[in-house]
Amino acid sequence: MRAIILSAILATVSPGWVLAHTLPTPQAVDAEVRQAMTRTGARGLAIAVINDGKVAYVQAYGVRNAQGEPLTVDTVMYGASLTKTVFGYLVMQQVDKGKMALDTSIADYLPQPLPAYHTPDIVNRYADWSALDERWRKLTPRILLNHGSGFSNFGFLEPDEKLKFHFDPGTRYAYSGDGLITLQFVMETGLSVDVGQAADAVFLKLGMKRTSLIWRADFATNLADGWDENGKVEPHDERSKVRAAGSMDTTISDFSKFAAAYVRGDGLTPAGRAELVRPQLPITTRSQFPSLQAELPVDQRRKDLAAGLGVVVFDGPQGRGFMKGGHNDTTANTWVCIEKSKRCVVILSNDVRSEKAFAGLVTLVLGDTGVPYDWEYGFTPVQ
Known part of the structure; x- marks a missing residue:
């Protein structure tokens, strides 16, 4: 285990800077995490704190498997949908290089129309395109990254297990993993960008x-x-x-x-970085899932919540922030940042039960942020 002490980072804060929230001591973080794990029954959790754009604290707690081997800061864990933030970053690198434009139709990047591709991945994912008219041509990198594609989350959730348009692209928000996978296909097929290799280059540069x-x-x-939620252990998916x-x-x-x-x-x-966390598309639903739920009446919609590019953007007591979660049956992750102070907290957990404690842990580290937990989870976690 290793911890980087917060007090040393605090000493670098510029004179006159008014901190919105005093960062807790490592001891306070440790105590709160252990209490949270006891309350929820979670077996493993790891946390990192970023202050003024620098890593200030990293620690892991609990165990990594049923054999009781310890979870450490170097234990490999499933990132789940935090992958989307990395992908958004990779797309913006291509935009910065001039190889892609956010508002150009994907039709302009593909050598053939999307319906003409007959690789198993494409044939098995998409519905009969003749029933979809030409709306696929309205898809752009921006629309696919901000979850405005019109697709369900994944095609396998459809009755026939194939994607179809539920609304015109760009007209509303509905979370879609297959929307991002469509953009990945465009990058790899039309731009010859190997997304895995591009990510590896970033990871190598950052150590x-x-x-x-x-x-x-x-x-x-x-x-x-x-x-999982019932305390059953599942092996890591390779x-x-x-x-x-x-x-x-x-x-x-x-x-x-x-x-x-x-x-x-x-x-x-600077322009590319700002674009990632700029409010791109209003979020008009009561919660994130189910992804194709009806939109709220206009007077009930949140004005402080929108999709960025691979992240969700919100406004709160400390100004603009962004967040992204990651979840499956045995994984619970969250990443929350406040733009002005460049402060973030990252939580990775190999026990989905820990999710109920995230609000309290984020609040301990960052203070009152305005993170939309009720929208993110469909319930208000324990503070």
Whole structure:
């Protein structure tokens, strides 16, 4: 285990800067995490704190498997939908290089119309395009990244297990992992950008030695299995394909480096970095899931909540912030940042039961942020 003491970072704060919230001591973080794990029954959790764009604290708690081996800051954990933040960053790098434009139709990047591709991945994912008219041509990188595609989350959730348009692209928000996977296909097929290799280049530059968008055999030496809502342990899934929607394996030590670089804007132009966390598309539903739920009446919609590019943007007591979660039956992750102070908290957990404690942990570290937990989870977690 290792911890980087917060007090040393606090000493670097510029004179006259008014902190919205006093950062807790490492001891206070440790105590709150252990209490949260006791309350929820969670077996493993890792946390990182970023202050002023620098990694200030990294720690892991509990165990990584049923054998009771300890979860450490270098244990490989499933990143789940935090992968989407990395993918958004990779797309913006292509935009900064002039290889892609956010508002150009994907039709302009593909050598053939999308319906003409007959690889198993495409044929099995999409519905009969003749029933979809030409709306696929309205899809742009921006629309696919801000979840305005019109698709369900994944095609396999459809009655016939194939994607179809539920609304005109760009007209509303509905979370869609397959929307991002469509953009990945466009990048790899139309621009010859290998998304996995592009991610590896970023990870190498940032010193993220145990992170990848595809399974690596060396991860097995220190790997986290997961616990579900009923306390049943499940083995780590060795993902054999790069999937922009959620194939990343990472460690809390590694992802804290990405979070710090992201909030600083490393590797991007100032304009590109700003675009990632700019409100792109209003979010008009009561909760994030189910993704295709009806929109709220206009007078009930939140004005402080919108989609960015691979993240969700919110406004709160400390100003603009952004967040992204990651979840499956045995995984619970969250990443929350406040733009003005460049402060973030990252939580990775290999036990989905820990999710109920996230609000309290984020509030301990960042104070009152305005994070829309009720929208994110469909319930208000214990503070």
